[in-house]
Amino acid sequence: MKVGIIGTGNMGKVIIEAFIESKAISPSNLNMTNRRLKKAKEIQEKNGGHVMNSNEEVIRSSDIIFICVKPHDVYHVIEENKDSFTGNQCVVSITSPVSVDQLQSILPCSCARFIPSITNRALSGVSLLTFGSQCSEDWKQELTKLAKHISTPVGIEEVVTRVASDIVSCGPAFFSYLTQRFIDAAVEVTEIDSETATVLASEMLVGLGELLKKDIYTLPALQEKVCVKGGVTGKGIAVMEKELGEVFEKLFQATQEKFEEDTAETRSQFGV
Structure with missing residues (x-):
């Protein structure tokens, strides 16, 4: 099976490196391209694979095509190359604002969405899968098999796409930010140095x-085990309960609002 990657930015690179490291695919079966070919060639030098000069060339040379570009560029990639797709292929978007119904509305082949996480680079974490109503059983199995090499694949419905993506895909950035603030505060308030705290x-x-x-342990059990009544951890939890307030509720509200903006634009592009 020939795997095509259109777009070798952050997540495209993560997918390529994870697939190859996990032996989900052989470098000889990987076709890739990028708007700036230099980025694709840098990945090729480290991981192998074939760098192609255009999206059309990748599409015509691949069985399954992962479109790893920004949400508002997905439509243009497909529309500019719509004559290159064939009915026996599978096209996969990795971005949440583009639905499988939108892909199906203009493509003649099986369509799916695969939302990765940066944790997949360590061959761990979750990836999110949604299949189009016209996606063949064979392609459902093939994409699920690829995903299992680098993650725990979880099928999701369209209605929870954004919040699931917030948890799985954005979550590492959110918790990295919290951890960095945790470290910075320890350095500022105590005698510990940044390297040791990190x-x-x-x-x-x-x-x-x-x-x-x-x-x-479960998450609640962990808190119970560590948080001895009247102890230091309890004091810290009390501060967090007071100071965090509705920060996470506001976080999800903000991501939902941005998602609505993005989906409004993709709806205007695809017409559905």
Whole structure:
């Protein structure tokens, strides 16, 4: 199976490197291109694969095509090359504002959406899958198999696309930000240096992930085990309860509002 990647930006690169490292695909079966070919060639030098000069060339040379461009560019990539797609291919968008129904409205082939997470680069975490109503069973199985090499694939309905993506795809950035603030505050208030605090916080997160992965504790159980009544942790939790307020509710409200803006533009492009 020939895999095509259109767009080798951050997430395109993550997908390429994860697929190759996990041996989901062989470099000889990878076709890729980018608006700036230099970026694609840099990936090729490290991972192998074939860099092609145009989107059309990737489409004509591949069985499954991942479109890894910005939401508002997906329509243009498809429309400019619509005569190059064939009915036996599968086209996959990796962006939440473009629905599988929109892809199906202008493509003659199987369509799906695969929303990755940067955690997939470590061959871990979750990826989100949504299949079009006209997507063949064979392609559902093939895409799921690819996703399993680098993640735990979870099928989602259109209605939860944004919030699921916030948790899986945006979540690493959100919690990285919180962790950095956690580290910066420790350095500012105490005698610890930034390097030591960073190592301690990073290893703590790795250990926390292992506890959850092995089902040793649930999130509430973890809080209960660590938070001794009247102890230091309890004091810290009390501060967080007071100061965080509705920060996460406001976060999801903001991402939903941005999602509505983006989907309004893609609806105007696709007409559905």
